[in-house]
Amino acid sequence: MIKLHHLNKSRSKRIIWLLEELNVKYEVVPYQRDSVTFLAPPELKSVHPLGKSPVIEDDGLIIAESGAISEYLIDKYADGQLAPARGTKEYAEYSQWLHFAESSAILPLLLKMFVAKDGCETNFLADYADLETAKVIQFFDNSLAGKRYLVADQLTGADIMMSFIAEIVKNNGELDKYKNIAAYIEQLATHPAFIRADKIELDAQA
Secondary structure, three states: OEEEEEEOOOOOHHHHHHHHHHOOOEEEEEEOOOOOOOOOOHHHHHOOOOOOOOEEEEOOEEEEOHHHHHHHHHHHHOOOOOOOOOOOHHHHHHHHHHHHOOOOOHHHHHHHHHHHHHOOOOOOHHHHHHHHHHHHHHHHHHHOOOOOOOOOOOOOHHHHHHHHHHHHHHHOOOHHHOHHHHHHHHHHOOOHHHHHHHHHHHHHHO
C-alpha cells in the first residue's frame, strides 16, 4: 500500500487528489505545522532528511518532490490516463506545466509570503516578488483562455499540480483579476476526487 506523509496546509493536498483519481489503496500519515513558526514538525525528518512534505513510500521507495511523485504515480498506476501519450506535442505541454508549478510559478508566490511574514521594508525583494507574481499568474490565466484544462481538453497531472497555484490565487482574494483561473477552479471542483481530497485533508487536520 502507498503511504503518503501529508503535512497540513501544504502542497501534498494535490497528491491526495491524484491518489483519489488513481483509485489506488493508500494511507495518509498526517503531520501538523507548528502553530507559531508554521514549520513542519521534526518527525518528518525521520521519513526524509529534508523534513518536508509530500513524501510517499511505495514498494520500498521513498520519493519526495511533488512533481516527481506525480510523474511516478501516473507512470505506474494511471494506465494511460492523466497524461498525454509520450512523444506528442501535448505531452511536451503537459511536462512544461507539471514542472512550471514547482519552479517559475511557486517561487515568486513564496517570496511574497516570506516578505509578508518578515514584515520589514526591502530594497528589492518585495517589488521583485510582486512583479514576478503578476507575470507568472497572468501567463497562467492567459494560457487558460477558452480552455477547461491546461492540455488536450482533459484532466491531467498538470492540472493537479497547478491546482495548488490556482488555490493560492483564490486564497489571496484575487480571482476577480483572473477570470480564466476562476473558471478553471470551478471546473476542477467538478471532479469527485477533488472534492474527496478536500474532505480527506480536513479530516487529517482534526
